[in-house]
Amino acid sequence: MANWDQIVRDHGPAIFRLARRILGPGPDAEDVVQEVFLEVFQFRQKQEVGNWHGLLRRVATHRAIDRLRRRRGNEPLEGLEISDAADAPLETAVAGELAERLRRAITRLPDGQAAVFSLRYFDGRSYDEIAETLGMEPSAVGTALHKARGKLRSLLEDKVKGGGQ
């Protein structure tokens, strides 16, 4: 059985980075990483893990999105206005508003699309890698990404054009 410390060392930073990008700054990513490793730790006691990389990514993506959904799911999308970063007067106080709005919008996506989008754009994975990680056909990855981009674009850009009302 693989050395646990080595597994954490090899894969932990990437898993944390992925969770952090999905969830943003704050303690949630740290908690999710612990949840992910705990789940995988228990899993490996029952059966051998062949692809640590894929297993950890799959669990991390789903757990982070679950948490994001729990955290954001009931907030109205209208709660935060879009402003041009160049002349935003709030300075650091609302720095990251685009990121936060994107995260909120991701909670509006179906689970599969949210996971595919996160792995593609927050983690830089190829279609094949995403397909392997999530157990999908590569063609289904493309379809899900197309739908996710369309919906997110609509959620984010309509907001800007409509002035946030």
Place this chain on the structure above:
Amino acid sequence: MNDFTQSPQDGFVRDELSGTLLASVEEVLREPIGEEDLGRALDRARRLDEPRSSRRARRFRFLLATAAVAAALLVVIVIWRGHQPGAAWATVVEAVASKPWLHAVTTMADGTNEELWFSASRAVMGGRVVVPASANDDAREWFVWNDLDAGIVDLYEPRKGLIVRTRETQGRDVSEYFRAIFTAFLLAEPGGTIDAGRRKLVHQQQREVTEQGRRCTEHRFRAQKEDEDGGSQRDWLVYVDPDTQLPFRWDEVSSNPLAALFGTRRRWDVDYPATGPADIYALGVPKTAKIVDRSLPSDVEALAATVVARSRWADKRFYAVVVQSDDGKPWWDGRCFYRVWSSGFRWRVDRTYGYWMPPGEPIPTGADPATWWKQKAETLQFQPENRCDGKWEWRYDAKSRNPTPADIAAGASRKLRVIESIEKKRMYPVRKESFREGYPICLMGHPTNGFSMPPPSGLGIYQGFVAGVDAKPKSGPPGTILLQVRNPDWKPVKSEHGYRSPQMWRLWFAPDKGYLLVRCEELVSQDGKEEITGGSVIEQATQAPDGRWYPTVVRRFNAIGFVGSDKNEDMILRFYYDFEADIPDSLFEP
């Protein structure tokens, strides 16, 4: 610190995105990863190879270890100096922590009961509590569920039919009291605090007693307010089975008049079931009840933190003469006058009584209003209005009357009321880290409170209110940030004095003026139409030598009522500052 650019698909991935979506993804990728957080996360993951633990369980292992050491020490200490309540209590904490659930029930005078569930290993607390009837409302039953680790509070009130989710840090809620007891009293060691940190729990004593026909150990705890002279006091008497070290009952004894609603002694019977509720629904909340998340958005918390940080209240110092006028009157025509001293968290406000006759002689052209009023203030009679010594806020109520011919013959001014007596009342402790509950959020510019009190770290947003930030509002002064707060449970009722509590607040902060609150509106909305019922706007401001911004002309909406008119007029407040004034500490003594 991100590896996005190192990805082999980097260029390809970016080509798939455009516009706001691309900008948003790039913003996510630009966020720092947080090396410290990463290190901590990996450390937590590595520890999983040790026996499974959660943060709370680790804390309990620490407590257990502490308790074990304490128990061993107890033998020595008991021999050396008799009873040592703290050490003995550690064994009780250990015993409670070893049980999957603690369940407590109390029956109130009217026969209704409350129940609480607590699990140390799960770090959760839940229950059904009753908020007693008040002058404005009937008694209400609430269901509560607290995730103590995550700081998440779920509250369900049957008549609303919703589970409202907030965070502990957002303010007070009906479960705060019980949460505090468990976290400060049963979960951790005595010495914790309750009532939003205003009372410290002190383990007073332990003794052997007979209760319910059995010998047991009675531990007495007292909630002690700092700097409190008498007033309400609360004791907990916890009865512990000497064989199991488990509490089987606790009594709450209060001298607070409100406690009469429950009886001055309230008894909780405790048992330790093997299983407990899995969630708030298991307590009896209908499965159809939806969770509404009213946690404050992070941008609201960020704005609140920024406002507090920029105010740098702790080293604020000034003296000011404040002139209150009716709308449209010139600067030299006042209705009421204040003198304000402010030094950090201490302040003092004096005011004149009586009425002011505008000067009969013409004001010299080009006269400096600040100089003119400061000199004039030296000739006026002021009485104390409000004072804060840094620990407590004091109010002064003066009884006065119009001067009689005898008063005038004795030298009293015809223009000023005669003060008969002044009563001093201690009102509230100063809470430097949070706003006092009960105060609305837009008292800015008024010398008696909003102006002289420090801004709150939470901006006074009550738990359950809905808040949002608009970084580029279409209304309000240019370049400001708008904070909107709404009370979702507002009802269109007037008090007996005709006052309608605000349904919404709009607060505009000016980043270019140190996040000064430059405009606020209190509103109600009925039949789709919004109505401003109160608020203020800073029409002019000045910058002190230390860089802070202060209002110099403030308009308070609808603040002055006139006899025979049901419409209020605006009030104007003009502030004349001296930032170099000598401000001795003795000024703030009550």
